[in-house]
Amino acid sequence: MNAALEQRVFEVVATVLNIPIPQLTADSGPESLAQWDSMTHLTLVLALESEFGFGFSDDEVTDMLSVGLICRIVADRASEDQRG
Amino acid sequence: MPSRVRTEAMSAFIGLRPDRQLLEKGRKARGNVAATIALAREIEAEGAANLTSLRVAVLSTFTSEPLQPFMVVEGAIRGFALRLLAMPFNQLELQAFKSGSELYASRADVIVIASRLEDTAPALIDEFLTLSPQEVDQHVGAFATRIRTLVSELRAHTAAPILIWNSAQPWLLAAGLADPAVFPSQASVVERANAALAEVARGTPSVHVFDYARLVVEQGLHRLVDRRLWHRARMPFSAIGLEAIAARTATYLLALFRPACKCLVVDLDNTLWGGVLAEDGPGGIALGEDHPGSVYKAFQRYLMSLRSRGLLLAIASKNDRDEALNVLATHPDGILRPDHFVAVEIGWHDKAASLRRIANELSVSTSALAFFDDSAVEREWIRAQLPDVNVIEAPEDPLQYVPTVDDAVLCETLRLSSEDRARAEMYEAEAERRRLRGGVALEEFLKTLEIQAEVGPVDVTTLPRVAQLLARTNQFNTTTRRYSEAQISELIASGAIVLCVRARDRFGDSGLVGLVIASPDLAEAGVWHLDSLVLSCRVIGRGIESVLLRETIRCARGRGAQKLIGHFATTVKNEPASSVFSDNGFSMLTQDRSRWIFDCRTDQLPLSPHIRVIIKA
Numbered sequence: 001m002n003a004a005l006e007q008r009v010f011e012v013v014a015t016v017l018n019i020p021i022p023q024l025t026a027d028s029g030p031e032s033l034a035q036w037d038s039m040t041h042l043t044l045v046l047a048l049e050s051e052f053g054f055g056f057s058d059d060e061v062t063d064m065l066s067v068g069l070i071c072r073i074v075a076d077r078a079s080e081d082q083r084g
Numbered sequence: 085m086p087s088r089v090r091t092e093a094m095s096a097f098i099g100l101r102p103d104r105q106l107l108e109k110g111r112k113a114r115g116n117v118a119a120t121i122a123l124a125r126e127i128e129a130e131g132a133a134n135l136t137s138l139r140v141a142v143l144s145t146f147t148s149e150p151l152q153p154f155m156v157v158e159g160a161i162r163g164f165a166l167r168l169l170a171m172p173f174n175q176l177e178l179q180a181f182k183s184g185s186e187l188y189a190s191r192a193d194v195i196v197i198a199s200r201l202e203d204t205a206p207a208l209i210d211e212f213l214t215l216s217p218q219e220v221d222q223h224v225g226a227f228a229t230r231i232r233t234l235v236s237e238l239r240a241h242t243a244a245p246i247l248i249w250n251s252a253q254p255w256l257l258a259a260g261l262a263d264p265a266v267f268p269s270q271a272s273v274v275e276r277a278n279a280a281l282a283e284v285a286r287g288t289p290s291v292h293v294f295d296y297a298r299l300v301v302e303q304g305l306h307r308l309v310d311r312r313l314w315h316r317a318r319m320p321f322s323a324i325g326l327e328a329i330a331a332r333t334a335t336y337l338l339a340l341f342r343p344a345c346k347c348l349v350v351d352l353d354n355t356l357w358g359g360v361l362a363e364d365g366p367g368g369i370a371l372g373e374d375h376p377g378s379v380y381k382a383f384q385r386y387l388m389s390l391r392s393r394g395l396l397l398a399i400a401s402k403n404d405r406d407e408a409l410n411v412l413a414t415h416p417d418g419i420l421r422p423d424h425f426v427a428v429e430i431g432w433h434d435k436a437a438s439l440r441r442i443a444n445e446l447s448v449s450t451s452a453l454a455f456f457d458d459s460a461v462e463r464e465w466i467r468a469q470l471p472d473v474n475v476i477e478a479p480e481d482p483l484q485y486v487p488t489v490d491d492a493v494l495c496e497t498l499r500l501s502s503e504d505r506a507r508a509e510m511y512e513a514e515a516e517r518r519r520l521r522g523g524v525a526l527e528e529f530l531k532t533l534e535i536q537a538e539v540g541p542v543d544v545t546t547l548p549r550v551a552q553l554l555a556r557t558n559q560f561n562t563t564t565r566r567y568s569e570a571q572i573s574e575l576i577a578s579g580a581i582v583l584c585v586r587a588r589d590r591f592g593d594s595g596l597v598g599l600v601i602a603s604p605d606l607a608e609a610g611v612w613h614l615d616s617l618v619l620s621c622r623v624i625g626r627g628i629e630s631v632l633l634r635e636t637i638r639c640a641r642g643r644g645a646q647k648l649i650g651h652f653a654t655t656v657k658n659e660p661a662s663s664v665f666s667d668n669g670f671s672m673l674t675q676d677r678s679r680w681i682f683d684c685r686t687d688q689l690p691l692s693p694h695i696r697v698i699i700k701a
Contacts, residue, residue, distance in 0.1 A: 015122045016121055039150065042316060043117070046117045046322075047323075050115065050118070050323050051116065061316070
C-alpha cells in the first residue's frame with residue numbers, strides 16, 4: 001500500500017489513542033492496546049473519515065480490528081475512489 | 085435547600101480573551117476529528133492560561149463522552165477551560181432524585197440535560213400512528229410532567245444554571261409524506277412537546293432551553309446524526325454533529341457566564357458601507373438596495389436590530405468628521421443615523437483613545453466594549469492597548485459580518501427582560517401585517533400601507549443607484565435605454581429633468597425605486613419628451629409611477645412645457661409598463677402605441693390619493 005496513506009493512518013490512530021507512533025505496529029488493535037475500547041474505536045472511525053473524506057460502511061467499521069486492517073480498508077477505499 | 089437563585093451575572097468571568105494563536109489553532113482543527121482531539125489534549129495539558137474554568141455536567145439519554153474533545157476546543161475558542169462531566173447515560177431521574185448522586189457530587193457549574201423525545205417519550209416517536217388524539221395528548225402531558233418534575237428536583241438540589249435540550253423532528257415521520265394529513269401531525273406534536281418544555285424552563289429560575297431543534301434546522305438532521313454510532317454505542321451524532329453541538333453549547337455558556345457586552349464600537353469605511361469615504365466620496369461608497377451596497381445595508385439593519393435588543397452602538401472611525409457625519413445623516417440608504425450611536429469618535433486620532441473615551445462616557449469598563457473593524461491593523465492595535473476589549477475578528481467577506489458579530493454573542497442573553505417591549509411591538513406589527521393582508525380591496529389595502537414617496541432631482545448620492553436601476557430594470561421600463569452615470573449627468577447639464585423616487589411604507593423602507601427622465605425637444609419649444617420611466621419591480625402596482633409622472637409634468641410645466649410626449653419601446657419583458665401612459669391620462673399619439681401625449685394645460689394630472697408625497701427640492 002501507499003506509504004503516505006499508511007503514514008496518515010498511523011498518525012490518526014496514534015492521535016486518537018494518545019500513544020507515540022513508534023509504539024504502533026500493523027498488528028496493534030483492540031486486543032493488544034487497552035485504550036482501544038469500543039468507544040475509542042468509534043472515535044477512531046470518525047477521525048479516519050474526517051481525515052480521508054469518506055464514510056465507512058458498517059461492515060468496514062466491524063472489520064477494522066488492527067492498524068494493518070485499517071490501512072487495507074483505507075487503501076481499498078482510496079483506490080476505489082480513484083477508479084470511480 | 086441551597087439559595088434558589090444564583091443570578092448568572094454572579095458567576096465570575098474575568099474579561100480576558102483567549103489569545104489569537106489559540107483561535108487560529110482552533111479554526112484549523114475544525115472539521116478534522118484527530119486534529120480536534122490533539123488540540124483538546126494540548127489545551128488540557130497546558131492548563132489554559134486566560135481561560136475561565138467551568139465544570140459542565142451532561143445528563144443525557146445517550147453516550148456523551150465523544151463530545152469531550154469538541155467541547156474543550158469550542159470552549160477554549162470562546163474563553164473557557166471546560167471540564168465535561170459525562171454522567172452515566174439514561175439516568176435522568178436516577179441522578180436528579182438522589183441527594184448524593186454523581187451529578188450532585190460533581191459540583192458542576194452548569195448542568196446540561198441532553199435528552200431526545202425518542203428517549204423521554206418514545207411512544208410519540210415509535211408508536212405514533214397507533215395513538216388516538218387523546219392518547220397523544222396524554223403522552224405530551226406525561227412528557228411535560230416528567231420534565232417539570234425533573235427540573236424542579238434538580239433546582240431543589242443545586243443552583244447551577246440548567247440547559248435543557250428540546251427535540252428535533254424524528255429521523256422518520258411515522259406517516260411519512262402523509263404526516264401533514266394526520267391530525268395531530270407528528271411534526272406538530274414534537275413542537276407541542278418543545279413548547280411544553282419551554283414553558284417549564286420559563287417558569288423555573290436559571291433554566292434555559294438549549295434549542296437543539298434549531299441547531300438541526302441550521303445543520304440538517306441527516307448531517308448531524310450518524311445511525312451507525314447510535315446502534316453501536318448509543319451515541320447518535322456524526323462528527324459534524326458533535327462539533328456543532330459543542331460549538332452551540334459553548335455559545336450558550338458565553339451567554340450564561342460572560343457579562344453582556346454593553347456597547348459595540350464599529351468602524352465606518354468598509355464596515356457600515358463599502359469603500360472609503362475619503363477616496364470614493366459620498367456617491368461612491370457602497371450602500372443601497374443592490375449588491376454590494378445591499379450587503380452593507382443589511383449589516384446596518386442587523387446592527388439596528390441589536391440596538392433594539394438593548395445593545396448600545398458607537399463609532400470609532402478615521403475619517404473627516406463632518407463628511408462622515410453628513411453621510412450618516414443623509415445617505416438615502418443609511419439605516420443607522422447619528423442619533424443611533426451613543427458615542428461618535430470620528431477623526432484621525434488613535435482608536436484606543438477613542439475606545440477609552442467611549443467607555444468613560446458610558447461609565448463602563450473597556451471590558452464591556454466589543455470592537456468591529458475591517459482593518460487587521462486597528463484590531464491588533466486595540467488588542468495590544470486594551471486586552472479586555474472584545475475584538476471581533478472581522479472576516480474578509482462582508483457577507484460574513486452578520487454571522488460573525490452574531491457568533492460573538494455581543495448581547496446574547498437567554499432571556500429578554502426590559503427588551504421584551506420592543507419585541508412585543510414587533511410581534512404586534514407582524515400580526516397587523518397579517519391581518520392587513522387578509523381580503524381587502526386593492527385600493528383599501530394600498531391605503532392601509534401608508535405609502536410615502538419622496539420625489540426629487542437626482543444628485544451625486546443618488547446618481548449611482550439611478551444608473552444601476554437603468555442598467556438593471558427590464559420590466560417596468562418604458563424605453564430600456566441604459567444610460568451611464570456620465571450620460572445622466574450630461575442629460576441633466578443639457579436641461580433634462582431627471583427625478584428619482586424613494587418609497588417607504590409602514591413596513592419598511594424600499595429605498596430608491598424609480599426614476600424618470602424628460603428632455604425638452606430641441607426643435608420645438610413647449611414640447612418635452614418623456615425619455616425613460618423606470619420602476620423597480622419591488623414596488624410595481626402601488627401607484628408610485630403616477631407620483632413620478634405628476635411631478636415630472638409639474639416640473640416640465642414650470643419650465644414652459646405644453647405637451648409631454650411619452651415614449652414606449654416594447655421589449656419581451658416590459659409588458660408591466662405597457663399601460664402606464666393610458667392609465668395616467670396620456671392619449672395615444674401613434675397607432676403602434678409607441679408615442680403618447682399629455683397636454684400639460686388641459687389634461688387631468690395623474691392621481692395617487694393613497695400615497696403621501698414629499699417633494700425634495
